[in-house]
Amino acid sequence: MSEIKSDIHFGDCLEILATYPDNFFDLIITSPPYADSRANSYGGIKPDDYVAWFLPRSQQMLRVLKPTGTFILNLKEKVVQGERHTYVIELILELRKQGWLWTEEFMWHKKNCFPGKWPNRFRDAWERCLQFNKTKKFNMYQETVMVPIGDWAKKRLKNLSETDKTRDTSKVGSGFGKNVSNWLARKMAYPTNVLHLATETGNRQHSAVFPKELPTWFIKLFTQENGWVLDPFCGAGTTCQAAQRLSRHSVGIEIKQEYYDLSKANLSTPVSTTLILDSL
């Protein structure tokens, strides 16, 4: 087994990425600093400035991503003066102009979203996971993220209805036998574009972590072992940890000293034996 590399860089991804060659990464997955009026956290990008701040960085990402690679952008617009701000949807339009294909929008349903009550809105329990690609021929390994089929199948698969037969065999039974055996053997189903994951509440050192399952799911879906994963805003290093556990090389970039230190520390943690399970 070859050694898995996990590099964390300290600095702005705009400059760090310039040192990487074209067409290098298989997957870029990141949860960038959300637009925020607070000046402390990440330089505090204002909502109105967000798109202009992001575009030069996504330009570098476009360059270093392989033609078969995928870019997953986890993002959610903030409420500004009672409205959802439009910087996220404006960013989608601008990224397309930059050359990205907006392939899909996955939905992360946060099962345990932040508590609270407001007179004019409910708790926000979902975030966007925008999928962008360089070409239409990107790699996708769907079998790696299949989920157990619902209980309904036990009853359903006992007998095949006439509809199933006619639907499956528009050409008179020739392909029918094969389909039947496939159905009967099936215990797993392909997932949808909605992910049900709880946020991780334990980590108080970094406020914007996504749960490890999120990068894990996308890494399995869009890369193979020994592939290269990039998180240009890696925060506490969750993406790199997930990549390491799945035997993917990874590069993380973080501009804040304390998160950079945290990422380095987290990656030095010995790889647990759950590796075998995760790579199922």
Added chain:
Amino acid sequence: MSEIKSDIHFGDCLEILATYPDNFFDLIITSPPYADSRANSYGGIKPDDYVAWFLPRSQQMLRVLKPTGTFILNLKEKVVQGERHTYVIELILELRKQGWLWTEEFMWHKKNCFPGKWPNRFRDAWERCLQFNKTKKFNMYQETVMVPIGDWAKKRLKNLSETDKTRDTSKVGSGFGKNVSNWLARKMAYPTNVLHLATETGNRQHSAVFPKELPTWFIKLFTQENGWVLDPFCGAGTTCQAAQRLSRHSVGIEIKQEYYDLSKANLSTPVSTTLILDSL
């Protein structure tokens, strides 16, 4: 109890709405024809033409909505040449220019989404329910849509609902009902902006009914009894049925003869006694 009005109009909402006064409706909720779908029945608006087609109609909606009212737009972009088309997010930007406030985006998680398998994407299991307002001071009655805490409680509530229906007709078990409401009050929480609902598959007469629970939820949340609800693309009349059951006046508009007839027929169905429960 005053009489509830439920009017269905036959024609294009662009023209029908012109006959209504300013600031008339408390809620506009609709699922307009999606781009290119139902091409046979609606003329199939091309994705690239969708925004231009929609804007004059939303202009009328803006006029007839009360300042305290809400507009809920159920919509989802389709895939065009391997990409999610941008007409929905472009529509959001244009609606804001028209004067609408983009207050919130609710997520409808479709528990039973359309099956299928493709090499480059998974099944689409969610749709947008975009909330727009004329002013920041809109009416919202959050207590009407509180939900039981946890899945175990949801099942209990469903069972209790059946019990309550029986009690209402047979006039027995009043003490039990009292205990039930007390128990419920302690177990209820405010919902999030994610709705988990299955589509209705049984209706053969209209291809695109949203589940009755969807308009019901928003009608309870944004109107009170005797308020006025509008669905400018009412299809099979689901919204008007829901409004009627909740004792709200409603106006539905439908351009297709067979759906118009269907709406009229559906509304003539006697109101069930579950009204008391729904207005809980």
Added chain:
DNA sequence: GTTCCGCATGAATCGATAG
């Protein structure tokens, strides 16, 4: 009257084939 079970169908998408 319950519970169980069979079954049709739904805002879909891709790739190949035909005009």
Added chain:
DNA sequence: ACTATCGATTCATGCGGAA
């Protein structure tokens, strides 16, 4: 070349009939 049609693929739900 570019558009239009068609077949193949697939899963969860509610309804109605049966046990």
